[in-house]
Every structure is written in structure tokens, then in C-alpha cells.
Amino acid sequence: MTAETPIRTRFAPSPTGLLHIGGARTALFNYLFARHHGGSFLLRIEDTDRARSTPEATEVILKGLDWLGLNPDEPPVYQSAREARHAEVARQLLEQGRAYRCFATKAELDQMRAEAIAAGRPPRYDGRWRDRDPGEAPPGVKPSIRLRAPQEGVTEVEDLVQGTVRVANAELDDMIILRSDGTPTYLHAVVVDDHDMGITHVIRGDDHLTNTFRQVQIYNAMGWEKPRFAHIPLIHGADGAKLSKRHGAVSVLEFEREGFLPEALCNYLLRLGWGHGDAEILSREQAIELFDLGGVGRAASRMDYAKLTHLNGVWLRQADDTRLARDVLRRLAEEPGLVIDDTVEARVSLLMPALKERAKTLVELAASAGFLARPQPLTFDTKAQLLLTPEARTMLASLAPRLEATDFSVAGIDAALRAFAEETSRKLGQVAQPLRAALTGTTTSPPIDATLAALGRTESLARIRAVTTG
Numbered sequence: 001m002t003a004e005t006p007i008r009t010r011f012a013p014s015p016t017g018l019l020h021i022g023g024a025r026t027a028l029f030n031y032l033f034a035r036h037h038g039g040s041f042l043l044r045i046e047d048t049d050r051a052r053s054t055p056e057a058t059e060v061i062l063k064g065l066d067w068l069g070l071n072p073d074e075p076p077v078y079q080s081a082r083e084a085r086h087a088e089v090a091r092q093l094l095e096q097g098r099a100y101r102c103f104a105t106k107a108e109l110d111q112m113r114a115e116a117i118a119a120g121r122p123p124r125y126d127g128r129w130r131d132r133d134p135g136e137a138p139p140g141v142k143p144s145i146r147l148r149a150p151q152e153g154v155t156e157v158e159d160l161v162q163g164t165v166r167v168a169n170a171e172l173d174d175m176i177i178l179r180s181d182g183t184p185t186y187l188h189a190v191v192v193d194d195h196d197m198g199i200t201h202v203i204r205g206d207d208h209l210t211n212t213f214r215q216v217q218i219y220n221a222m223g224w225e226k227p228r229f230a231h232i233p234l235i236h237g238a239d240g241a242k243l244s245k246r247h248g249a250v251s252v253l254e255f256e257r258e259g260f261l262p263e264a265l266c267n268y269l270l271r272l273g274w275g276h277g278d279a280e281i282l283s284r285e286q287a288i289e290l291f292d293l294g295g296v297g298r299a300a301s302r303m304d305y306a307k308l309t310h311l312n313g314v315w316l317r318q319a320d321d322t323r324l325a326r327d328v329l330r331r332l333a334e335e336p337g338l339v340i341d342d343t344v345e346a347r348v349s350l351l352m353p354a355l356k357e358r359a360k361t362l363v364e365l366a367a368s369a370g371f372l373a374r375p376q377p378l379t380f381d382t383k384a385q386l387l388l389t390p391e392a393r394t395m396l397a398s399l400a401p402r403l404e405a406t407d408f409s410v411a412g413i414d415a416a417l418r419a420f421a422e423e424t425s426r427k428l429g430q431v432a433q434p435l436r437a438a439l440t441g442t443t444t445s446p447p448i449d450a451t452l453a454a455l456g457r458t459e460s461l462a463r464i465r466a467v468t469t470g
């Protein structure tokens, strides 16, 4: 790699499960690293495990990346489509004497394994076909191809996060690169693909660290230039245990359903395991500018929903009102019985600046906007019912004409409410709270003047009338 080699990173998920937050963070780091260096971010779908890979899982991964704004710069590479190339490289290694055919039968391998385990040794292939003449091959056994791995010395990796890591070559056996049925093994396929895709930096979870030694041996055998490796620590649950469904090892799209903004989730995942001083709130642009692998910590990080929710609130308040209104209306439209028409849309848009001040998620935001869409008769929660005493209803009846006489602007409503409170020797809250109950069916809403203005004259007065008559 020369100084001018453009940086190319890749995210290489296996479509055997969901795109969960661990994968999302790996994708994000690859994306940010590439962007920071003006390079390219690629995607490879590692679908060689035909039995476990599904098109649905691939779809969910692509959708999840799209939602997070982490689309690759080139069309995705499907590993399964490259099997012929993987086999070609295996044959090349064979021709160069860097690999050999192994005719050991399954029974032999099973026995080798059982004996090693019984003797307390790690189960390793004993190299029985390494130097044997293939002419001695038993009839009918289809050979696999094994890498002729170095038996002495060490394999060393300068990891950009973990530092120097090494393993004694005596610890590693001659791994299979092409199975007897002609299919490539996963470790081999990854090396061939990364090489062919021109990947300069492999950034992935540290659960792949031990694979790296074997992959490095393949690079060395082919005489290929190795990429730089960066193994990032995994994300654990809040209790320190490996992330499971219970902790949110769910599809990132689940976070969308739960009302998180992609920029908030990305900001959270970035800060989880990477730091730049005290900076907490980082936009995509800032992250691209600042991201470096030196800032990635070595310890596993813990998923903290409270922190994510807090960050989401911060991003929500900064988000564009039109975008938020669109999302809220989409969520409300899914609620049975709610009709979203132009009037409702106008109300939600009008009140959005006030609504977003008090919500931490889009789900909360939609819930707080629900009263703007609900048809009459409203249902009243217990607290609202308690506020709507006979006295309160009488008060609202005398307040109604005063409101009707205003221009229904926020300022006009505010002035009318204040004048009414003063004239009737009430505190503003004593007027506003029953009014809020009548208008929303609840006891919380944005400021009452803005709430009235958003509902509009006709609807506000109709809702007041509904509690003051009959």
C-alpha cells in the first residue's frame, strides 16, 4: 500500500441473522473511516452458508443500512457468486505447492479429533497428507485442499486497535481452504474477496481476531499485500453479558419502530467505544472529520438505553419539524380509528415546535400529538376526569365566548386567558388545566395557547362545548 492508495473499507455481514447494533456500529466505523480519508465504503454479503442465509435477512440488512444512512459506494458484492474465484485461488495455491490435497476420511478426522480431546490437546489436523504422495490416495475419497501453513515461527498482526498480536505457528493446523465438495471455506473466501475488492482496512468485531492469523497465512501464501486490521471490541448488555435479544440485539429497524432517529442511534453507537474528548453530540459531518481508529477503546462497551434515549431527545429537538410531522402522521395513521386528513396534518405541523420540546422518542411524540387527530367524543384519562368538576365545566362555559371573540392567534388566546383569569380571580393554571383536560383528554400538552391555536377555533370550541353541555 502506498501513500496514494485510496482507502477502501467494507462491511461484511452474514445474512443469517439481523443487522443488530453491533453490526451497525461496525458498519458505521468502516463508513466513517473511509469518509474521513476520502475513500470508499463497500458492502459484502457473506451468504456462503446457504442453509442459514436468507434473502429476507439480506433485505433487512440493506434496509437497516439505508435507514442509518450507511449506504455503500458500490453495489454490494455477494460472496456466494464468487465461489469459482475462491476455488481458482485454492487451485493456484495447490499448483504453487502452498496447499495440498488431503484425502483423510471423515472417520479418520473424527478419530483424530476424539484422540486429541481425550489427551487434553486442542483438536488439530495432524498434517498426515502434508507430505504424502497423492498417488497413495485411497480410491473414492474426494480430497479437500489444505493450506500448507508454516509450522515454525510466529504469525504476527499489527492491529490498529489491539496493538501487536501474535500466535506461534505451531498452534495452528493446516486449515481446509476448499472442501471436498469444491466449496470454499469461509476464511478463505473472505481473504480472496477482500483482496479482489482492494480492501485496505478490515475493521470488524474482535470476535474475528483469531481468524486473522489464519487469513494472514493465506495472504502470505499468495504473496498478496495484506490489509491493515482493526478489531473493535464488542458491545455488551447493560449487565456486562454478551448482547442478546433481551438487551436489544434486535434488528436496528426495531429501533426505528421504537421511535429512535438514525442520527441519534449513530451518534450513540459512535460514542460507544470511541471518544474524542468530551464531545457527546456529534453530527455525521463532525464524526467524519474527527473519526480515527486511535480513539477506539479496547474494552467491551455496554449498551445503555437511558443514554441512547437521552441522546435521541437531543436530536429530536434539533430535527426538522416537517420531517418529524411526517413521521408522527405516519405513526398516527397506523392507530385504529384515526383519520389523517389535511386538517390534522396542519394541526400537527403547527404544534410540532412545542410538541418536540417534551418528547424523547418519535413514539412519545406521536402519542403526545394523538389528541390533534382524535375525533369526538374524546376519551378522558382519570386525571382529566378529576379536573373536569362541575365548577370547572361552568367556568369553561363562561370562558368559551371570550375565546371565540379572539382572532385565535397564540397571542390573542394568551391575552384572553390572562384577562379571564384576572377578572375571575383565578390563577392561570386554574383556568388552563381544566381547559387542557377538555381539549386533549389528558393533563399534559404543550402550552395551552399554542394547543388551542393548533386545534383551531371550530374544533377547540366544539371540544369545550362537549364538556359544558349535557
Ligand code: GLU
Binding pocket: 011, 012, 013, 014, 046, 190, 203, 204, 205, 208
Ligand atoms: N461475516 C462476518 C460476520 O458477519 C464478518 C467477517 C469479516 O468482517 O471479516 O461476522
